Amino acid sequence: MNTEQMILAYLKNYAGLTAAELAKGMKANVRTVREAAKRLVAMGEVYLDTKFRYFLIEEATSIDAEYARLSKLAMALQARNCWSRAATVWLNAMDATAKPRFRDQAVARRRMCMQKAKALRPKPSADAWGGI
Structure with missing residues (x-):
């Protein structure tokens, strides 16, 4: 499982974490997590709010x-x-x-x-x- 898949799996269980909190929970390097999360944001699978917390993209509703x-x-x-x-x-x-x-x-x-x-x-x- 690569870093991006680990981030997606971790955010599914614990949404709203910063890159440092993700890295600590996944036992990975903060810089690696930031780079992978940046790619996920660019692909549109994750978004970053104004307080630098990561969330999975939600499904559209009415x-x-x-x-x-x-x-x-x-x-x-x-x-x-x-x-x-x-x-x-x-x-x-x-x-x-x-x-x-x-x-x-x-x-x-x-x-x-x-x-x-x-x-x-x-x-x-x-x-x-x-x-x-």
Whole structure:
């Protein structure tokens, strides 16, 4: 059994572990576990949340259909550079699901939209007489 299969088997029993906790439980090197987990994340079998914990990918449910609809709408708004509206839709998408993976994704994308909206917001500038 290679490291990736060991990680998948271990996460099936103990979800939400960091790379160090996985390495300690599997009695493996932390660096080896991080590299293998990075490959699993890239393949889409495992996801990493905002607190660097690893989880197995969950199956989609009917509740996630609403999340999928809202995320498509938010992506369309982002493509049109409507960052404030997209941030609001990402907030609604976060409320539409209970799965931590989707909630973390919505929070991260909402944060990005809010930063872009703030950057595009008009800044006050001085007029010719020195006033604002």
